[in-house]
Each structure stands twice: as C-alpha cells, then as structure tokens.
Amino acid sequence: MSALPPYASTGQRIWHYAFRVICGLIFFFLIAPILVIIPLSFNEQDFFTFTPEMLRLDPEGYSLEHYRDFFTNSDWQQALRNSVLIAPAATLLAVTFGTLAAIGLSQPHVPGRRAIMAILISPMIVPLIISAAGMYFFYSRVGLQGTYLGVVLAHAALGIPFVIITVTATLVGFDRSLTRAAASLGADPVRTFFKVQMPLILPGVISGGLFAFITSFDEVVIVLFVGSAGQKTLPWQMFIGLREQISPTILAVATILVAVSILLLATVEVLRRRSERLRGMSPS
Amino acid sequence: MTDVTDATTARRGPTPDDALRVADSRREPMLAADGTPLKRSLARALRREKLRALMLIAPLLLFILVTFIAPIADMLFRSVENQIVSDTLPRTTRALADWDGQDLPPEDAFAAMAYDLTEAAELKVHTRLGSRLNYEAPGISSLFRKSGRGTGDAGEALGEQFVTLDPAWENPMVWAELMAPPDWLEARAAHYADGGEPEGLPAFKLRDEADTILPETASVYGGFARITQFEDGDDPAEEDPWSPIYLALHRDLAADPPLGDWSGPHADLLAAAAEAAPAMETVPLVQQFEEIDEDWLDPDVWATIKTFSPPYTPGYFLNAVDMQQTPDGVELRPETQRIYVTLFLRTLVMSLAITGTCLLLGYPVAWLLANLPSGRANLLMILVLLPFWTSLLVRTSAWKVLLQQQGVINDTLVWIGLIADDKRLTLINNQTGTIIAMTHILLPFMILPLYSVMKTIPPSYLRAAKSLGATDWTAFWRVYFPQSVPGIGAGSILVFILAIGYYITPELVGGTSGVFISNRIAYHISSSLNWGLAAALGSILLFAVLILYWAYDRMVGIDNVKLGG
Known part of the structure; x- marks a missing residue:
C-alpha cells in the first residue's frame, strides 16, 4: 500500500487515491470536532458558531472573555478545585494498591490468578451507570454518599484496572534475577523493591497512574451519583452546563482540557518508548 | 501497543516449583542443608512464595471487594428485596x-x-x-x-x-x-x-x-x-x-x-x-x-x-420487562405502560448501529495505519489517540455545538448550498445525534484492536495472492480479510459493550428518542426514586454485558486488554 507500483492500472490508481481520500475524511471526522472548538472558544459573542468577524479573521471577533469567566466564576473555580483535589487522591490510592497487587500477580505462583484478575479488572468492564447505581445504593447505606472520601474511593476503584494492566505489562519485561542478585548482595526485600525493582518499572507505574488520573479527572457518571453538590467536579459542571444553560465558557474549559490531554498523551508516549527501550524492544 | 501477556511467561530464573519437579524425578530422598528432606523444604519455600504473592494482592482485592463488588452485590440484592x-x-x-x-x-x-x-x-x-x-x-x-x-x-x-x-x-x-x-x-x-x-x-x-x-x-x-x-x-x-x-x-x-x-x-x-x-x-x-x-x-x-x-419479590424484574405481578398471577402491563422492552431493543439496535459504523470507518483507517511506514503511521496514530485521550465531555460538547441547527455543520451546508436556510437538518436531540457522537467517541476503541491484529498480518500474503492471479478484491476478501476477523471480533465486542451502557452522551445529545436504557436507570435513581426498578434494569444490563465480556474473554483473553499507546 505504501507506494503505488508503476504497473498499476488506471482503476487501481483511482482506487489508491480514492482510498486515501476516504481515510483522510475519516481522520478529519476524528479530529475536526476537537479542533473546531478551539477557535470557537475565543468567540467574542455568545454564539456557538463562527461569526462573520471570526471568518474575516478580524481581531475584533476574538476575545478571551470565556476564559476570563472560567477563571473568575466561583462555580467553575469550585469545580476545578474539586477536580484537582479528587483526581490525585484517587490516583495515589489506585497506584499504591495497584502496583503492589501487580507485583504480587506477576509472581510465578499465584493461586486463582484468573479469578483474581477478573475481579480486579471488573470495574473497567461493568458499564459506568451500573457501577454508579450500585455505589449510590451501597455508599448511602454506609454513609459515604455525598462525601469526598466516597468519590475518591469510587474513582480509585475505577482507575485500578488501568494500573494493574500497565504495571503487569511492564513487569513482563522485568528480569527476576535482578532481585535475587540484590538479595544475594544483602539487600532486604523493601530495599530491593525501592532500589532495584521500582526504578525499572517506574515508567509503567507512571503511565498507569496517568490512566488512573485521567479516568478520575474525566469521570462524570459516578460523581453525579456518589457525590453531592459539594463534590462538583469540572466534568460535572460541564455536564450541567450542557444539559441546562449551555454557556460558551464550556468551550473555553474544553480547550483547556484538550491541552491537558495532549500533555498527558505526550507523557504516556514518551514513557512507553522509554520502557520499550529499557526492555530492548525499541519501537520499529 | 502495550500488550499484557501472562506474567509467568516473563524471563525468570529457576523457582522452587522447578526444583520440586527435579526432586520428584529422583529415587532416593535428597536432603537439604539443614537435614530436612529437600522435597519438604522446597514445598515450604513454594508455600511461602504463594503466601507472599497473596499478601501483596490482598489489600487491593479487599479494596475492590469493598468499594466495587459490594455495591454491585447490593444492587443485585435490591432488585429483588422487598x-x-x-x-x-x-x-x-x-x-x-x-x-x-x-x-x-x-x-x-x-x-x-x-x-x-x-x-x-x-x-x-x-x-x-x-x-x-x-x-x-x-x-x-x-x-x-x-x-x-x-x-x-x-x-x-x-x-x-x-x-x-x-x-x-x-x-x-x-x-x-x-x-x-x-x-x-x-x-x-x-x-x-x-x-x-x-x-x-x-x-x-x-x-x-x-x-x-x-x-x-x-x-x-x-x-x-x-x-x-x-x-x-x-x-x-x-x-x-x-x-x-x-x-x-x-x-x-x-x-x-x-x-x-x-x-x-x-x-x-x-x-x-x-x-x-x-x-x-x-x-x-x-x-x-x-x-x-x-x-x-x-x-x-x-x-x-x-x-x-x-x-423478596420478582416484581421489579417483571416490571423491567413490561410485565406485572397481580393478585391473579403474572401478566403483561397495559399497552400504554410498556416501555422497557422497546427501550432495551432500541439500546440493542442503536449499539449495533454504532458498532457497525465504527467498523465501517475503523477498518480502512486501521488498514492504512498497519500498512504505512512506521514513521508516518505513528504520526497518523496521534490523530486516533488524541480523541481517545480527550475528555468525553469535551467531545460531547463539541458535537452538541457542531450539530445544532445554528451550528457549524448546518451553517457550512447552507453556505455550500447543499440545503436551504429554512430546511436546516435536525441532527441533535434524536437518534442521529446519538449515533454520530457515539461513533466518534468509540471509534478509537475499534481502530486500536483492529490495528494490532492487522499489524501481525504479513503484507507478503497479499502479494503472493496477487502473483498467483487473484484480483485486488479476491486477494483482499479471500486472504487478508479472514485474517483480520479476530480484530473485527475484538473491536466490535469492545465497542458494543461500551455503547450498550453509555449514559452521558445519549443524555446530552439524544433528546427523548435517542436515549438508552442507562438513562432510564439514572432517571429511576435520581428522579422517580424507584430504586428497586433501577436495580432490576441495571441487573439485566449487567447480565448482558457479562455475557459479552465472557465472549470477549474467550476471543481475546482477559488480560490482553489493549490501552492506546
């Protein structure tokens, strides 16, 4: 596919280029909605479409008004604070428990590994609305509904499968004789873990943590049910904004979030390459 | 791709298990340094190793059981509790x-x-x-x-x-x-x-x-x-x-x-x-x-x-399938009150439609990515991964903005002259809106598994088929396509599982005709407060997803889940 052979017939030539155009259109479909909201967020008016001034690239048509609103409006600021508070807490929990368990799971002898794995992965499989319903029922029984702790615990549970998956993937390439070497040189298991194992699996742990972070940071269904108005996060505020009175500030927030995801994507990509290089499997 | 394979296949040194096998093959008992039979001493080491592995897993297992499994069990219980x-x-x-x-x-x-x-x-x-x-x-x-x-x-x-x-x-x-x-x-x-x-x-x-x-x-x-x-x-x-x-x-x-x-x-x-x-x-x-x-x-x-x-009552479950329990036995609800079977069917049909469009759009892209030189493929991969990493609400808001009657898409179509200004398309708050937005959101979940399967199909097979006289179409259909079927299966089930339980996007762009069963569950939890019915609907949905998941597990493997990147 990479190049058209010189002997290709006219039909093949037409198909070759038609196929590229089709693929181009699909890529456009994938990326355009995300890119379109960026210029729209600088709209001077409260419209959700390009004004004639914007199309003329008239600086008058653009403004930072919606960003100003985001940074001054107390609702949005409260939501931002909650998001910045909840997501790292949930990530910390998920990474701590998840890494320990992933190390346990990668031991050669684990009784019932399949069943354990199924349970640990299940938060990723069960549709969010079902998890949300169950957590709402159960957490209101035990008094966790409407508390920060409840939301953090729920989000940690959602992030754990990602940590387990990425860390076990990194552990696949981990050479066990290194820990034995450390032990034979007199290091105790804790020291071995922090000095030998941890630095080597760190890329996996960090990218698992990033997955857990983005899961919590983006999550809205669970927080809608398990949280109360006090735990309103950014996605929740956006959800309300979209459902009730749609304000252009949402586009400004969306643009900021796109920037955040680009940052996270780049980090994960760098980490993945580093981890592959360490495993001697440099990307082709 | 970060594939997760069974960690036991990792590079590893000898373990007590291997030594046990060696010890088994000998006739007379071997003694360890402290005089105990080697077999017993190895068995003890093995036991200790298993225990240590379990000790490492136990905190997380407990955590998940309390924060996640218990709530699900509670929901199942509530669906029959009376x-x-x-x-x-x-x-x-x-x-x-x-x-x-x-x-x-x-x-x-x-x-x-x-x-x-x-x-x-x-x-x-x-x-x-x-x-x-x-x-x-x-x-x-x-x-x-x-x-x-x-x-x-x-x-x-x-x-x-x-x-x-x-x-x-x-x-x-x-x-x-x-x-x-x-x-x-x-x-x-x-x-x-x-x-x-x-x-x-x-x-x-x-x-x-x-x-x-x-x-x-x-x-x-x-x-x-x-x-x-x-x-x-x-x-x-x-x-x-x-x-x-x-x-x-x-x-x-x-x-x-x-x-x-x-x-x-x-x-x-x-x-x-x-x-x-x-x-x-x-x-x-x-x-x-x-x-x-x-x-x-x-x-x-x-x-x-x-x-x-x-x-305990089957009442909520009966209600969830438009039946009711009366003093005279179980019967269908009056016609005007039957909504759930229709809603389940709609959820099913729309999820299938979304899976279909995802496959239609994802297959060519995955093929292109798998066959381009890796430098350009990696560059194009970013176009797939960026939506994957972008917040769900960002993408939903984008569609909400784009699909409006006064939105960018309608404006563009009017500007090109495809439609008249007074005949703007209704693209939002109906099934069309839900299908467009959800196809966009779930497309990366189709492309990534397809890509990882196609990456393993050697391009020489296609060339061989053609050199033996096959036309482009025959070569694709008879040689390439059958080998890509596992990817189609994995991607389709994944997209379908995700689609069937979606809540946010249908709620925001689906109007009344484009909502799913999950929206009804949410309604019963937060508005009508009929928790039992919400739990019953949720249990049915959970059951459906678990069956699909079981199929996915058989096809792809439980810990072979791929995360973009």
Whole structure:
C-alpha cells in the first residue's frame, strides 16, 4: 500500500487515491470536532458558531472573555478545585494498591490468578451507570454518599484496572534475577523493591497512574451519583452546563482540557518508548 | 501497543516449583542443608512464595471487594428485596396470610392495619411504603399518606369509655405496671434515683404474662414503648398511650382471656374492664376505615398489599420487562405502560448501529495505519489517540455545538448550498445525534484492536495472492480479510459493550428518542426514586454485558486488554 507500483492500472490508481481520500475524511471526522472548538472558544459573542468577524479573521471577533469567566466564576473555580483535589487522591490510592497487587500477580505462583484478575479488572468492564447505581445504593447505606472520601474511593476503584494492566505489562519485561542478585548482595526485600525493582518499572507505574488520573479527572457518571453538590467536579459542571444553560465558557474549559490531554498523551508516549527501550524492544 | 501477556511467561530464573519437579524425578530422598528432606523444604519455600504473592494482592482485592463488588452485590440484592412491606406492616402481613383475596379481609386485618399504620406514621415511614406500593398499584401512595394520621384515632372512643370506667386507664404509670416486668420498673426507679435522664432508661421489656394473656395489647404497647423510648427519647411510663392500644385492649378482652391467671398488679382493674367491655359502644373497624378513605373497602388494595408482602419479590424484574405481578398471577402491563422492552431493543439496535459504523470507518483507517511506514503511521496514530485521550465531555460538547441547527455543520451546508436556510437538518436531540457522537467517541476503541491484529498480518500474503492471479478484491476478501476477523471480533465486542451502557452522551445529545436504557436507570435513581426498578434494569444490563465480556474473554483473553499507546 505504501507506494503505488508503476504497473498499476488506471482503476487501481483511482482506487489508491480514492482510498486515501476516504481515510483522510475519516481522520478529519476524528479530529475536526476537537479542533473546531478551539477557535470557537475565543468567540467574542455568545454564539456557538463562527461569526462573520471570526471568518474575516478580524481581531475584533476574538476575545478571551470565556476564559476570563472560567477563571473568575466561583462555580467553575469550585469545580476545578474539586477536580484537582479528587483526581490525585484517587490516583495515589489506585497506584499504591495497584502496583503492589501487580507485583504480587506477576509472581510465578499465584493461586486463582484468573479469578483474581477478573475481579480486579471488573470495574473497567461493568458499564459506568451500573457501577454508579450500585455505589449510590451501597455508599448511602454506609454513609459515604455525598462525601469526598466516597468519590475518591469510587474513582480509585475505577482507575485500578488501568494500573494493574500497565504495571503487569511492564513487569513482563522485568528480569527476576535482578532481585535475587540484590538479595544475594544483602539487600532486604523493601530495599530491593525501592532500589532495584521500582526504578525499572517506574515508567509503567507512571503511565498507569496517568490512566488512573485521567479516568478520575474525566469521570462524570459516578460523581453525579456518589457525590453531592459539594463534590462538583469540572466534568460535572460541564455536564450541567450542557444539559441546562449551555454557556460558551464550556468551550473555553474544553480547550483547556484538550491541552491537558495532549500533555498527558505526550507523557504516556514518551514513557512507553522509554520502557520499550529499557526492555530492548525499541519501537520499529 | 502495550500488550499484557501472562506474567509467568516473563524471563525468570529457576523457582522452587522447578526444583520440586527435579526432586520428584529422583529415587532416593535428597536432603537439604539443614537435614530436612529437600522435597519438604522446597514445598515450604513454594508455600511461602504463594503466601507472599497473596499478601501483596490482598489489600487491593479487599479494596475492590469493598468499594466495587459490594455495591454491585447490593444492587443485585435490591432488585429483588422487598422487606419494606413486611417490615412496616408486620401484623397486617400475618393477618392477611390466610385471607383468600376475594371479599374484604377479616376485621383482624383492619385492626392489624390500624396498629401498623399508627406505628409507621409515628416513625414517618408510611409514605415510603405508600410510594413503594404505588409502583404496583397507582393511587396507594395518597391512600397511605391520608390514612397515616387517621388510623391513630382508631380506638379513641373506646379509650374514653375505659377512662370513664376507671380514670386509672389514662395513667401512663398504670399501663407501664401492667405491661412491664417488675425488674424493669425497679431498674427505671433506680435510674431516676441516680439522677438519670429519660434518654438513658434501660430498654423497655414486656411482661411475659401480658404477652400471653393480652397478646394484641402487649404487641401494640410494645411498639408504643419502643418508639417513645428510642425515637422520641421519652419515658414510656410518663407518656399517654396511643388510642389504638385501647382498641387492642378491647379486642383482647372481647376474646375472653384467662384473666384469672393474671398474677401481676391491677388484676381488679382488668377484671372490671373485662366485665364492662361487652357493653361498650363500638364502631366496626371497617366503617372507621371507610371514613378515612373509602379505598380501604376495595379488596384490590388489600390484595396488592398481600401480593407484595413477601420479603423478596420478582416484581421489579417483571416490571423491567413490561410485565406485572397481580393478585391473579403474572401478566403483561397495559399497552400504554410498556416501555422497557422497546427501550432495551432500541439500546440493542442503536449499539449495533454504532458498532457497525465504527467498523465501517475503523477498518480502512486501521488498514492504512498497519500498512504505512512506521514513521508516518505513528504520526497518523496521534490523530486516533488524541480523541481517545480527550475528555468525553469535551467531545460531547463539541458535537452538541457542531450539530445544532445554528451550528457549524448546518451553517457550512447552507453556505455550500447543499440545503436551504429554512430546511436546516435536525441532527441533535434524536437518534442521529446519538449515533454520530457515539461513533466518534468509540471509534478509537475499534481502530486500536483492529490495528494490532492487522499489524501481525504479513503484507507478503497479499502479494503472493496477487502473483498467483487473484484480483485486488479476491486477494483482499479471500486472504487478508479472514485474517483480520479476530480484530473485527475484538473491536466490535469492545465497542458494543461500551455503547450498550453509555449514559452521558445519549443524555446530552439524544433528546427523548435517542436515549438508552442507562438513562432510564439514572432517571429511576435520581428522579422517580424507584430504586428497586433501577436495580432490576441495571441487573439485566449487567447480565448482558457479562455475557459479552465472557465472549470477549474467550476471543481475546482477559488480560490482553489493549490501552492506546
């Protein structure tokens, strides 16, 4: 596919280029909605479409008004604070428990590994609305509904499968004789873990943590049910904004979030390459 | 791609397990350095290793069990749980057990209902029971709300007659002495002597004798004492007893109890009351209930209560598939109330449509990515991964903005001249909106598994087919496509599982015709408060997803989940 052979017939030539155009259109479909909201967020008016001034690239048509609103409006600021508070807490929990368990799971002898794995992965499989319903029922029984702790615990549970998956993937390439070497040189298991194992699996742990972070940071269904108005996060505020009175500030927030995801994507990509290089499997 | 394979296939050195196998193959026992047989010592090492692995996993397993599995179990439990009826109306449930459901229930059931509703109204739970039964028979909610106060007056006229007979009957202390054992009364006196407050009183107990000789009175008084003491924080021996207690006393005395066996205090008081009771003026309970609300004369109301009195019910599940449990058995709901089967079908059909469009759009892209030189493929991969990493709400808001009648898409189409300004397309708040937005959101989940499968198909196969005379189409269809089927299966199931349980996007762009079953679940949790039905709908959905997941596991492997990147 990479190049058209010189002997290709006219039909093949037409198909070759038609196929590229089709693929181009699909890529456009994938990326355009995300890119379109960026210029729209600088709209001077409260419209959700390009004004004639914007199309003329008239600086008058653009403004930072919606960003100003985001940074001054107390609702949005409260939501931002909650998001910045909840997501790292949930990530910390998920990474701590998840890494320990992933190390346990990668031991050669684990009784019932399949069943354990199924349970640990299940938060990723069960549709969010079902998890949300169950957590709402159960957490209101035990008094966790409407508390920060409840939301953090729920989000940690959602992030754990990602940590387990990425860390076990990194552990696949981990050479066990290194820990034995450390032990034979007199290091105790804790020291071995922090000095030998941890630095080597760190890329996996960090990218698992990033997955857990983005899961919590983006999550809205669970927080809608398990949280109360006090735990309103950014996605929740956006959800309300979209459902009730749609304000252009949402586009400004969306643009900021796109920037955040680009940052996270780049980090994960760098980490993945580093981890592959360490495993001697440099990307082709 | 970060593939997760079984960690045991990792590079590793010898383990106790291997050594055990070696030791097994020898004839005479080998000894370890400390003199124990090598086999035993290795087995111990193996056991310790297993234990250590489990110890590492245990905290997380516990965490997931508490924060996630327990809630799911709770939801499954709630979908059949129905203890509210027998908890709130225990006496009525018992009294209705032998009723045949034909005419009106016996007077006993009315009396039981008067006691139960009085207690429920004191605890302010009668409205909750009303709303629960209202799911099954509309109208019961207001009946219960109205009757909560009314039944508290049952026996008021009798109470006055008892008091006229002997003023001791309105003395709370006399009642306490009748009903409580001497040791409770002594403990109470001692409590006050120590300067205690009514809140700290020892828990009220019933005298055994009162329970056997005056059963109904004891039961109602027991409820009164419990609520007075623990809900209101008062002393039962200082509060005026409820009117229904007099009704119970009158009914007990009319049953000709063996008062001669009464060994407690106030035997003469009881004897005098028993003598006067038959001459007391009474209004039949049925009539009293009719005055509260004439719906009580409708046997259907009683039948509904009886039908839903068992502690577990299939009612919510039946409701979730548009059936209902009636006193005559299970039947379909009236046509106007059937919504869930349609909704389940719509969820299914739309999820299939979304999976189909994802496959249609994802296949060519995955093919292109798998066949381009890796530098350009990695560059294009970013176009797939960026949407994957972008917040779901960002993408949904983008579509909400784009699809509006005055939005960018309609504006562009009008500007190009494809459609007239007054014939702008309705792309949002209907099924089209849901399908477009969800296809966009789920497309990366289709492309990534497809890509990782296609990456493994050697391009030389296609060239070989062509060199043997196959046309482009034959080569693709007979050689390439069959090898990409595992990717299609994995991607389709993944997209379908995700689509079937989606909530946010249909809620925001689906309007009324484009919503899924999950939106209905959310509605029942937060708006209609019919949690049982929400749990039943959720359980059905969960079951469907688990079956699909099982299929996915068979096809792709449980820990072979791919994360973009």
